[in-house]
Amino acid sequence: MHSQVTILAKCSCKSLIQNFTSNKAISLSHEYRDRVYIRKDILLKLTEFGELNQTNLLSYCGLNLMKHKDILESLERKGFIQRIEIPWGNKKVIKYSVTEKGRQLCKMVLEPYEEIFPRSEKKDHEQS
Helix, strand or coil: CHHHHHHHHHHHHHHHHHHHHCCHHHHHHCCCCCHHHHHHHHHHHHHHHCEEEHHHHHHHHCCCHHHHHHHHHHHHHCCCEEEEEEEECCEEEEEEEECHHHHHHHHHHHHHHHHHCCHHHHHHHHHC
């Protein structure tokens, strides 16, 4: 009897988790994003706000510093974004802004890329 209850509980739990994670709001928040779209999101947020501190930029883009720091460094190294360090007591605040080169990249490359390979196409394909 005990083993039947355990099996039933595991099945119910698995079913509950599948139903819970099928919720669009939850599945979209943990969805894989191609690095091209991450770059575009960063450039668009910086264009929208003008300048953002590192914490806000990562938060608005749904990124993790440890996981995505290399993308920020790459965009900075290539001149698409500018990093500014501002002393604040014995610490420093890191702010980012988009450069003209970054705006052009977004306009000339990233926007056409998304037109050709829209993000929603993957979701539409999975649902059919």
